[in-house]
Amino acid sequence: MYLKDLIIGIVFLLQSTVGSLGNFSLLSCYLINYYIEHRMKTSSLILSNLFTANFLILLSKGLLHTVQTFGIKGFINDFVCKFLLYIQRLGRNVSISSTCFLSVFQAITISPRNSFWMSLKAKVPHHIGLFTSLCWILYMVLNMIFPVYMYNKENRKNLTQKHHLKYCSIVVHDDFISSLYTTIIVLPEILFAFIIIWSSSSMVIILYVHKQSVKHIHSITVSSRTSPESRATHRILALMFTFIGFYALSSILQGCIALVYNPSWWLVNITAIISMCFPSLGPFVMNHDSPFPRLCFI
Template sequence: MASRDVEIGMIFLLQTIVGFLGNFFLLYYYSFLYYTSCTLKSTDLVLQHLIVANSLVILSKGVPQTVAAFGMKHFLNDFLCKLVFYAHRVGRGVCMGTTCLLSVFQAITISPTGSRWAQLKPQASQCIGPLSILCWILNLLVNAIILKHVTGQQNRMNNTKEKDLGYCSAVDIYHSIKGSLYVLLFSSYDVLCLGLMTWASGSMVCILRRHKQQVQHIHSTKLSPRSSPESRVTQSILVLVSTFVLFYTLSSIFILFLTIIPNPDLWLVNTSALITACFPTVSPFVLMGRDPRILKMHPTCYAWNRKFSKLIRCL
């Protein structure tokens, strides 16, 4: 085994462990919060779905890539290859959908009383749970097409239409009419979510700016009033959405290269997988670093979270 393969395997292993533990701790935190106080914010409910989707992406990408990097490229049979790629696509789609839902919900929540979006506030909190479940159902149905076109390395034929993805192979259908329809279907979902995220983020920035200007007129500069809880939650969601858009853009560029190139190099496959799992790995630490409630969970967490919060707020 080459030293380069060991290094790649260690990178994937470290990313998988860090990302899984971060999401597990955040899920434990919300569970602890619910069973001790029996109350959760509406945004916390969406974040729970996001955490599950993050874990799905990390496990479905990180574990197979790690094992393949250490030389075991034929460890998945046909069924497991289909399952792994299906789980990854569903997790990725739910990550995008819940992040979009989170930003839109918060934009409606902080909208001024006189705006037309303020009328949706009562309905928004009631619909956020069903919409999160609908996001799962939609991605489970749409991504079922992956099951037909992914096979294990054991069943791989010497076919020019098959792409070697390291530990599995996939039929190259994207240069056909049917493949173009698949790309259009997946892209329409991505474009819709990104468009809503852009609108919601722009609205939140404008609302926060107007709120800051109003506060400066009311309070003197000596008082330095603390930001409201809604403002802190909004800022956290803006950081989360910005992080998602950054990593999603990079991931989309590499996925485009994988789609266009008939036989992509292994480094391109590994880099694409590494970047794809970056948001699910980083997002729980972004949320923990900007949530003041987590400091009250355990005294020993206070010092670490205080330093990490300062680091995240500088982003």
């Protein structure tokens, strides 16, 4: 094994292990909290779906790339490879849509009484469970009916199509199926990204206006602590930039891989690492809403 393979393999292993433990721990906390209180807040429900999707991404993608980087043969056959790729895409789709749901829900929650979203405050919590369930079902079906983007055993002899993974070969697809897949899967992801930017920007503006309106109250109460509006703004911006930065960069790099005839070893592996960054860092960015500290004291 070359030194570069060893280094990349260790990075994949650490990234998938730390990220999986983080997502699984927070998901377990929400489930335990639901078992104790027999109810779950809307934001907790969305985060539970998000952590589940992130865990699936890290488990499937991390396992696939760790095994191939360390050169472990005979562990992943063609069926396992297809299944892991299916889980990986399903997790990515649900992760992006859940992040969008969370951002929009938070924007609706903190919107002022005279805003357009006021009428949705009472309706959204009752329908968010249905939206998340439909999201899982929709992407399960869509990723099943587009096997063209999965790896196929029949093309193992086609070495020009075998540069993505050592033990899987990519199926050759036509322009029509590629365009259809892009329209149904990729374009909604781009739309979700723009919605996240818009809703996050709206929340920052709302928090800034509220902070200015109560500025005289903060000036009377002398305190060295940061205002709640500033802390919330920092969390919103951290989540938005983490999501947009890593997902946008991974999408650009994946486009480069698709366009380049024979992508380099570094391009393929760096793209895989960056695509796993948000699922790995997501729990640590959003852990302020976790019931973990309270459950530990219980």
